Amino acid sequence: MWGTIFNTGMILVGSALGALFKKGLGDKFQASLMQAIGLAVLLLGANTTVQAMPKSKYPVLFLASMAIGAMIGQALDLDTRFNNLMARAGGQSALAQGLSTAILLFCIGTLSIVGPMQAALNRDYTFLFTNGTLDLITAVVLASTFGFGIALAAPVLFLWQGAIYVLTLLVANAISTALLTELSVVGGILIFASGVNLLHLADVKTLNLLPALAVPPLFFIVLHFI
Template identity: 55%
Template sequence: MIGTIVNTLAILIGSMIGGGIKKGIGEKYQNALYNAMGLAACGLGINAIVQNMPKSTFPVLFIISFAIGSLAGTVLNLYDRFERLTKRFSKGNLGQGLSTAIVLFCIGTLSILGPMESALHGNHTYLYTNATLDFITSLVLASAYGIGIAFSAAVLFLWQGSIYLFAGYLSSFLTADLLTEISLIGGFLILSSGLSILKIKDCNALNMLPALVVPVAWFIIKAILSF
């Protein structure tokens, strides 16, 4: 799990450096960082959508996924629960930053295929590349939202660690088509986080997270019916 450990450490170090920078900059510069992160998240989200939508073999699946996922997330009240939890540790808007960080760090091809490639072939290239990107992202996020962004490192470690441990079982199930659908939904989630940071529209991205489960359930049902 060396690749996942490096990725986790990259986020921790980036968060500590960014948290230190935050203490020394004024509100005007923090707002500039919010704008930068919001625009970057929107750009990354749009890029993921544009790349994956033409590859989707089930063009309406992401719409159904968001409809079902948003309803489930709202019933479970994920956003408010997460906000209350983060406010125990911070008086600012750490919840918004953490939710953005978790989506950016965990919902992506590198973060899913990386631990599988590491477990099955001993190839850590994907995770080292991901670690570099996450280091920069965590540094900027922490400079805007504070060192609390480091909590996302624990989420990433559990996420990638689980994939690493079950790589043998997941390799045959995580097909290119399924990864396309997950990446497409991930793109919309990242875009929605960017819109929230820019205060254009508060989409409550956390309430939409269950949308990621719908394509997985669909492909499982599809595989069962094909027997």
């Protein structure tokens, strides 16, 4: 868990630095920074998906994952629930958008998924230390636009990576490279959708799409018993 603790700490540090930097930024600079973040997120999501798709042995699985995930997410209305929670906590819609983007970036990236698995299986923290360094930079950029509230993504990341770590220990023999590939394809699409929102190209309710990440593991579980 040391890698996850490091990763979480880097988000907190980056959020604090970004919040301090925010005080010296005018509206025009913040708008430009928002566009820069949006473009970077688009590229990151597209790159993650494009790199993973050629390795996929189930080219239609990501389509089914997105469709099923969207239906489940819409039925649960996760996006509205999240925004209502932020409103009760005194948050603003801009912070809610920034925080949802931060959670997607910090949690859904390949390093954030594979890292805890490597730590659990091989005691290798390289991916998590690398991810923590990247998240430090990302947190600075996001917090300079949305404020210190981005730090709320830190405990989410800790729980996310902690859950993956524990689950990996429990089902070490059932995890395959194919599953990691499918998760990367779906995760890249979700990150891309977050970039679309930041650039105001469309109103994609990315939180309602999150259940799509649960479909590939369920698919491989079913496939194992067939």
